[in-house]
Amino acid sequence: xxxxxxxxxxxxxxxxxxxxxxxxxxxxxxxxxxxxxxxxxxxxxxxxxxxxxxxxxxxxxxxxxxxxxxxxxxxxxxxxxxxxxxxxxxxxxxxxxxxxxxxxxxxxxxxxxxxxxxxxxxxxxxx
Numbered sequence: 001x002x003x004x005x006x007x008x009x010x011x012x013x014x015x016x017x018x019x020x021x022x023x024x025x026x027x028x029x030x031x032x033x034x035x036x037x038x039x040x041x042x043x044x045x046x047x048x049x050x051x052x053x054x055x056x057x058x059x060x061x062x063x064x065x066x067x068x069x070x071x072x073x074x075x076x077x078x079x080x081x082x083x084x085x086x087x088x089x090x091x092x093x094x095x096x097x098x099x100x101x102x103x104x105x106x107x108x109x110x111x112x113x114x115x116x117x118x119x120x121x122x123x124x125x126x127x
Contacts, residue, residue: 062100062114067126069098075107082108087120094120 076092088094094104094115104117105126114124 062097062103062124066098066100067112070105070112070126072107072110072112075110077109082111082113082122082125084122084125086122088113088115088122090120092120 074093078089078092080086080089082088088106088108092106092108094106094117097103097105097114102117103123104115106113106115112126113122114126115121116123
């Protein structure tokens with residue numbers, strides 16, 4: 001298998017379980033990505049995996065000061081289980097995360113969650 005194809009396959013394989021990395025920090029994402037990439041394709045895979053894992057981990061590193069400042073009011077009750085990587089139903093109102101407009105948040109079943117607005121997928125459950 002040529003290196004370009006191997007790198008592409010590794011990157012794709014690491015992005016699929018992005019939900020698992022979503023709860024991680026950059027360092028944890030890099031370590032987990034390197035381990036998975038190394039298992040899949042050796043040293044080249046470890047490099048690609050570490051890079052992808054770090055990027056995914058960094059994507060949800062919203063400072064604690066902002067997270068703790070997100071209000072808990074207007075909780076919506078839904079029957080579906082709230083799970084990282086799964087979308088919220090369209091009936092759940094998404095609000096902008098202050099200073100991180102690329103994300104939205106919602107209060108669902110008395111839990112604050114960070115959401116990717118385009119797909120409505122939960123990327124982090126705060127509490």
